[in-house]
Amino acid sequence: MSGTSWGRYPQPHDQRLLMLRDRDAPLPDFTGTALPHGNGRSYGDSCLNSGGTLLCTRGLDRFIAFDAERGLLRCEAGVLLGEILDLVVGQGWFLPVTPGTKYVTVGGAIANDVHGKNHHVNGCFSEHVAGFELLRSDGSRRWCSAHENADWFAATVGGLGLTGLITWAELRLQRVRGPWLNCETHRFGSLAEFFALSAAAERDYEYTVAWIDCAARGAAAGRGHFICANHAPAADGPRPSRRRLSVPFTPPLSLINRASLRAFNTLYYHRQRARVQQALTHYEPYFYPLDAIGRWNRIYGPRGFLQYQCVLPPAAAEAGMGELLARIAASGSGSFLAVLKVFGTRKSAGILSFPRPGATLALDFPNGGPATFALLDALDEVVAGAGGAVYPAKDARVAGARFRGYFPAWQSLQPYLDPKFSSSFWRRVTE
Amino acid sequence: MRRILIVGATSAIAEATARLFAARGDALCLVGRDAARLKLIADDLGVRGAVRTATATLDVTDFAAQAAVIDLAERELGGLDTVLIAHGTLTDQNQAQESVDTLRREFDVNALSVMALLTPIANRFAAQGYGDIAVISSVAGDRGRMSNYVYGAAKAAVTAFLSGLRQRLQKSGVNVLTIKPGFVDTPMTKDFPKGALWAQPDAVAAGIVKAIDKRRSVAYLPWFWWPIMGVIRSVPEFVFKRVKL
Numbered sequence: 001m002s003g004t005s006w007g008r009y010p011q012p013h014d015q016r017l018l019m020l021r022d023r024d025a026p027l028p029d030f031t032g033t034a035l036p037h038g039n040g041r042s043y044g045d046s047c048l049n050s051g052g053t054l055l056c057t058r059g060l061d062r063f064i065a066f067d068a069e070r071g072l073l074r075c076e077a078g079v080l081l082g083e084i085l086d087l088v089v090g091q092g093w094f095l096p097v098t099p100g101t102k103y104v105t106v107g108g109a110i111a112n113d114v115h116g117k118n119h120h121v122n123g124c125f126s127e128h129v130a131g132f133e134l135l136r137s138d139g140s141r142r143w144c145s146a147h148e149n150a151d152w153f154a155a156t157v158g159g160l161g162l163t164g165l166i167t168w169a170e171l172r173l174q175r176v177r178g179p180w181l182n183c184e185t186h187r188f189g190s191l192a193e194f195f196a197l198s199a200a201a202e203r204d205y206e207y208t209v210a211w212i213d214c215a216a217r218g219a220a221a222g223r224g225h226f227i228c229a230n231h232a233p234a235a236d237g238p239r240p241s242r243r244r245l246s247v248p249f250t251p252p253l254s255l256i257n258r259a260s261l262r263a264f265n266t267l268y269y270h271r272q273r274a275r276v277q278q279a280l281t282h283y284e285p286y287f288y289p290l291d292a293i294g295r296w297n298r299i300y301g302p303r304g305f306l307q308y309q310c311v312l313p314p315a316a317a318e319a320g321m322g323e324l325l326a327r328i329a330a331s332g333s334g335s336f337l338a339v340l341k342v343f344g345t346r347k348s349a350g351i352l353s354f355p356r357p358g359a360t361l362a363l364d365f366p367n368g369g370p371a372t373f374a375l376l377d378a379l380d381e382v383v384a385g386a387g388g389a390v391y392p393a394k395d396a397r398v399a400g401a402r403f404r405g406y407f408p409a410w411q412s413l414q415p416y417l418d419p420k421f422s423s424s425f426w427r428r429v430t431e
Numbered sequence: 432m433r434r435i436l437i438v439g440a441t442s443a444i445a446e447a448t449a450r451l452f453a454a455r456g457d458a459l460c461l462v463g464r465d466a467a468r469l470k471l472i473a474d475d476l477g478v479r480g481a482v483r484t485a486t487a488t489l490d491v492t493d494f495a496a497q498a499a500v501i502d503l504a505e506r507e508l509g510g511l512d513t514v515l516i517a518h519g520t521l522t523d524q525n526q527a528q529e530s531v532d533t534l535r536r537e538f539d540v541n542a543l544s545v546m547a548l549l550t551p552i553a554n555r556f557a558a559q560g561y562g563d564i565a566v567i568s569s570v571a572g573d574r575g576r577m578s579n580y581v582y583g584a585a586k587a588a589v590t591a592f593l594s595g596l597r598q599r600l601q602k603s604g605v606n607v608l609t610i611k612p613g614f615v616d617t618p619m620t621k622d623f624p625k626g627a628l629w630a631q632p633d634a635v636a637a638g639i640v641k642a643i644d645k646r647r648s649v650a651y652l653p654w655f656w657w658p659i660m661g662v663i664r665s666v667p668e669f670v671f672k673r674v675k676l
Contacts, residue, residue: 021618022468062471063478075478087479 158350439518
């Protein structure tokens, strides 16, 4: 338990860690402010509390009950999504919504109201949360669901841990026939082609997402692979590799630079020769390709990296994405895995939930100092101009005024904030 | 399927070990002081696949109450074939140097209570002609060191007791496993600064299950404590007494 975030920027200071182990126990004593901290997979500073206390929830990792007939799972907030999959997939169930890593806790998934490649079908994580218990610093406990304490529910899902500690939750799982997916990968040459593919696939595929070559410029700009998939009825299929690679130490410099970036992206784009390719894939490499490489965040070197994820409303999506990609390619910065996805039109439950209708782009930038920050500020200008938003779970640097513009309802969270809870992120964007 | 009694079931290492047994579909009886926490753990093990769970509260130093708990475990699980004894306290060495009461209490918890529990269990297992006894001792019992020799002495007593018991039960088909963890990152050691030698409870638990299945006699966990303790044991006393450990 290190008390850092996945991007390794910023580094917290004067932060005290308290390990929680008993969901029925009162909160431990702390001075100053506290913040629940799950597995530290938020990228920026939304899971940090410099000068305060982190209430580490990984010790709350017990299952409570599983109804294998109806797919209802009760578990403590520190259980990892991967631990849930290990338990339920063999019994014919799956997470109805999963982000791109299985190493997040249930509490973290709720507090960031995470989304996945099936947002256009299943919405956000919170849509599948039957309820959770919220423990406040005054010792009170509330059961929150879409029906009971619904205002607390809306404040807490996507509420970045600021409304109190989620101790345990009940999740509604989704039926599957097995661990495999039928995957179809289409190579596309432009953003227009991507949006056409995505619109056509939405009805027939549960999962849609694209990898995009963020280093491509000129005629090649906007090219990538569009990947759509459905859970497969297959009785057998490929097994995930049991080999676990890990980045053993932090290199002195980021391994991601202009040259490696262009080379990787070009090779990756041309990896697939055919325009369309089909495959039966296990859920692990499909949903969690990066989880196969332990501590991959180290490749960005000691200064860490910044992830940028934004959403642009439908009307502005195609032009806006083109503009963002042009600026990124011109900067020579960016990442191996830039991800593009069109969200569904369902309204997110949380006051601060990030997903909204439109297209979302996510990619990493090595922390190259002021140049990187200037680039991200420039991207913010495009996003704000288009009426979009940036995802707090990924953010380490957005200006307060920008955040308040992206989430105009942020003040309606005020009455629900726990007076003794705060985070580095929250102080940065609201004070 | 194993029918397992775990004493000290709320300890981090015991809980991690119990999860591995549960996932295999074993039956478990959990014994500890805190009934509420035992219930939380039992529910969790049930979800993870344990065919049956039972709980019983016991203060291990209440020697007179031990027999009833062993009876209960046997009744609830329909027999017993595996026992894991995992309870213990990390002695405050300074306090134990000052107070004979502390010294005696620590010996009661870490040494005598273990031997007391094992006395009827060993006799039952010997009579039924099968069983696995696994006890968490410690590398601290391999040699007394100034920083924790009261704890170490209690663990050394357990280690010696187990060694003799192992010889005695060998021909009855009962295996006795002495588990010697090194530094493990648990609530018991939460105030220590953690370094490269520290292991996670999950890793130690996996080693325990493997050692029980393979009917090993002694397991250092992780394995690298075996050569480390080999070196520490072999340092001659006239040198050792000048070292601060």
